[in-house]
Amino acid sequence: MRDALASSAYFGAVLSIGAYSAGMWLKKKTNLAICNPLLIAAAIIVPVLLLTGISYDEYMKGAQCISYLLTPATVCLAIPLYKQLALLKKNKAAVFCGIASGVAANALTIFVLCLLFRLEHVHYVTLLPKSITTAIGMGVSEEAGGIVTLTVVSIIITGVSGVIMCEKLFKLLRLEEPIAKGLALGNGAHAIGTAKALELGEVEGAMSSLAIAVAGLMTVVVVPLIGNLI
Amino acid sequence: MKYVKEAGIIFGMSAAGEILNQLLPFPVPAGVYGLFLLLICLLAGVVKPDMLEATGNWMLDAMPIMFVPACVGIMDSFGELKDVLVPFVVIAVASTAMVMGITGRVAQWIIRRKGGKRS
Known part of the structure; x- marks a missing residue:
């Protein structure tokens, strides 16, 4: 059997x-x-x-x-993005600043918490790419000298916990704008968050898809700059 | 044949994304290259939304389940994880809440400031 x-x-x-x-x-x-x-x-x-x-x-x-099917499904995120492109252009300042401040908040929180937990350099750089999509995160972690399998674990914990927390968090912070919710989910919880954002609505899904790409690229640039702080 | 053609376009974009991923030196995954390729094709009018929408929406709808194998994969890394389990979970959860909160608040603040709309 x-x-x-x-x-x-x-x-x-x-x-x-x-x-x-x-x-x-x-x-x-x-x-x-x-x-x-x-x-x-x-x-x-x-x-x-x-x-x-x-x-x-x-x-x-x-x-x-x-x-x-994950790669073709990621490709299909272009569909909601295409349909919401006008909205995106109109709100480009909000989109860009929202994502950039989230990427900075991620790095800062991880830096502070790693100091508090007295984690070593290898764990610090393992955690830094945790909010970006797996395929980018693995590369970033490897480049910085992190433990790739643990980066994948932290990416999964991030995605699942982001989806679990999102509704409570949105209520607590009085986040009502669909654009803001979508950006938050994509920036904090990458593709798993985007799947959730698509359930909330097309605007949320489109913004979340965009956040995956932009946050991923920003993180690629940021991690080498701050990777040696611990 | 409608669905076969639609899947053909989507798989074609995925394959093109994989080729770019191999050829270009950037750490961009195949899916993200494919996403932008498809977006460019849609904007250029080479691909019309109704040429792939039915299959595309099916894939987006099924997307959450595609993460199940990766979640189960944690069992294979548990040996390495158990020494740092508590800090990893605390840091991952806390920083995710921070990222989502700050991203959302900053974006909402800019949208409402510009639009002059207050709740």
Whole structure:
């Protein structure tokens, strides 16, 4: 049985979709932000793999057809962006300043917290690219001498926690403008946040998509400048 | 064939993005190159929105689930993670809240200042 599942080309995909659906059901049922479908999916899949003795690589054989779609899905973010381009041009100052201040806030918070936790240089540069999309973040971390696998972990924690926190945070800070919400999600929680932003609306989704690209490029420039501070 | 053609355009942009990613020296992922290529094609009118919208919207709708494998991947890095688990989680969550809060407040402040709209 284990071998049959482990060698299946679809088991990982079915397990992922099933676990995510269970997460969506739980989210709807409880209406709690912490019941994030991604978090629930991982909380179901990891024990299933550990109990059945199926390795991550064996699971990925099936699941990679899902992650394989991530590049074309990112390409499709051009659609909402195209439709909202007029709005973007009208608000370019807000867009640019919002993203730039977020990138600065990210670097500053990580710097201060790393000092407080007495983390070493290697962990500091591992964390710096945590708010940008995985493909850029991995490169930035490697270049700065960070631990790439841990950067990926911090990027995932960032994305999931950003989505979990966003509604409470928006209410607390009285963020009502769709542009501001979209920029916040894309800048703080990269592509995972953008998927959430698209659920909020097309303007949010478009701004969030743009924030991924702009914040990613700004971070590429900023990290080498501040990477040696710790 | 409608969906096949639409997927063809989207995969074509993805492939072009991958080629740029290989050829150009910048740390830009294939998807982001593809995004801008598609945006340029849409603006130039080479690609019309209705030539890929049905499949494109399906992909955007399915996007959240595409992160499940990466989340599960944390289990493979747990050995390295466990020594720094608490600071990593605290720093990731706290700085994410800071980034989202500051980005949103700054953007909203500029939008409302310019528009003269106050709540």
